[in-house]
Amino acid sequence: MSKQSLPWERIGRGKNRPEKPTMLVDLRRCIGCHACSIACKTEHRVPLGEFRMRVRWLPRPDRPGISFLPLFHAQTCDFGANRTSFGMLPACVDACPTGALQFGDAADPDTQVHQAARNSRAVPLESQAPTRADVRYIGLEAWHPDAIHAGVELSPEDSDIIYEQGRHG
Numbered sequence: 001m002s003k004q005s006l007p008w009e010r011i012g013r014g015k016n017r018p019e020k021p022t023m024l025v026d027l028r029r030c031i032g033c034h035a036c037s038i039a040c041k042t043e044h045r046v047p048l049g050e051f052r053m054r055v056r057w058l059p060r061p062d063r064p065g066i067s068f069l070p071l072f073h074a075q076t077c078d079f080g081a082n083r084t085s086f087g088m089l090p091a092c093v094d095a096c097p098t099g100a101l102q103f104g105d106a107a108d109p110d111t112q113v114h115q116a117a118r119n120s121r122a123v124p125l126e127s128q129a130p131t132r133a134d135v136r137y138i139g140l141e142a143w144h145p146d147a148i149h150a151g152v153e154l155s156p157e158d159s160d161i162i163y164e165q166g167r168h169g
């Protein structure tokens with residue numbers, strides 16, 4: 001049997017690593033499944049109760065129910081540098097089943113991220129203190145109007161922790 005090359009060997013180290021990386025989050029597609037945050041935890045061996053990125057569940061502004069807001073920690077999330085250094089996508093992007101996360105160089109007009117951000121008027125959280133500044137959200141005004149200016153706490157005990165510790169139901 002011939003030796004199979006690993007994905008990063010085929011792509012080539014650093015080939016697709018963006019100079020100015022941007023994460024684009026399409027809130028219209030996010031179903032709050034936590035695949036992204038759990039993939040991140042697995043990839044980086046993040047201890048229980050801690051997160052490099054996470055998905056907050058928040059009340060819907062327009063009717064009863066919840067909506068979802070993926071957040072990326074300014075202090076700990078490096079957009080999967082261990083993978084992007086090899087031309088791969090961050091684990092969270094690879095794991096997302098709905099295509100809600102896109103990653104690339106938003107300054108490069110040839111990239112899908114650039115075109116999607118421009119066409120959808122993606123915006124960042126204005127109060128970014130605990131979260132990365134280079135994350136842009138599609139649908140933020142409709143889904144989380146309060147969060148645009150006020151930001152969102154990263155640490156309250158909510159759905160992510162309940163999920164990973166099996167305390168739901």
Ligand code: SF4
Binds near residue numbers: 032033055068096
């Ligand atoms: S994996 Fe995708 S759909 Fe699931 S919570 Fe994360 S961003 Fe949303």
